[in-house]
Amino acid sequence: MDIPDTELADLILRAARRLRRANAVELVGLPVNPHQARALRVIARLEPVRMADLAERLHVAPRSATDVVEFLVGGGWIERSPDPGDRRARLLSLTDAGRALLDEVLDARTRAAEEMLSSLPDAARGALASALTQLTGKDG
Template structure:
């Protein structure tokens, strides 16, 4: 691949990431949420209560980030933390009734954001996007794991 093509690909991914996050922040602000918190709420809605370390792995972010998000969401009354039955040092995070109600609003915002993002694309391309983006993520993750050795 030559530099021009590499630059075009990397710039497109970078700009999409930045603008998607900014748009996410705008849409979540009326709910009192910040980007990343919606993913945590959606993950808990999908899986049920989880240990913070598992939540960190599922979200693909560092444990201190999950701890901070969890504390803020707990202060807002959307999640609660308690000791894990198998390890009193670990915390289990679960949605509260308030958090479950908020998830419904987040799902509506998530759908609207996805529709905005893929507007104008053919349905076939939209159907292929999760697989293509998953492959890109897997490629970067595999390389990062090799580099960490």
């Protein structure tokens, strides 16, 4: 199939928007929005994590990360602890309640992904994964 790069880029963006919408729909009923859910996932993957590192991973300004962290701390899903390497810094970690919420978030993401991708045959899924990994790099 010969498709101009601009059209291919548009298809990628449309697919990403569709997946984000499906994910947001699956999160309905949970106490977090997609941005907060993503922060929860990043904290879980890196914990304990400094606020600055969280902001960098989320690609947001530190102030925006602070707002998300305040919400998650207020909900009892994450906690702050002193950073033994820097008395001024705090480390973020999930609480037991945060791990339970993370499980629900991951279930919601799985449902959204399955809804969108289940119609693709295995060969197409493999080719898509390979192409997207090449475009985004292994870290994405």
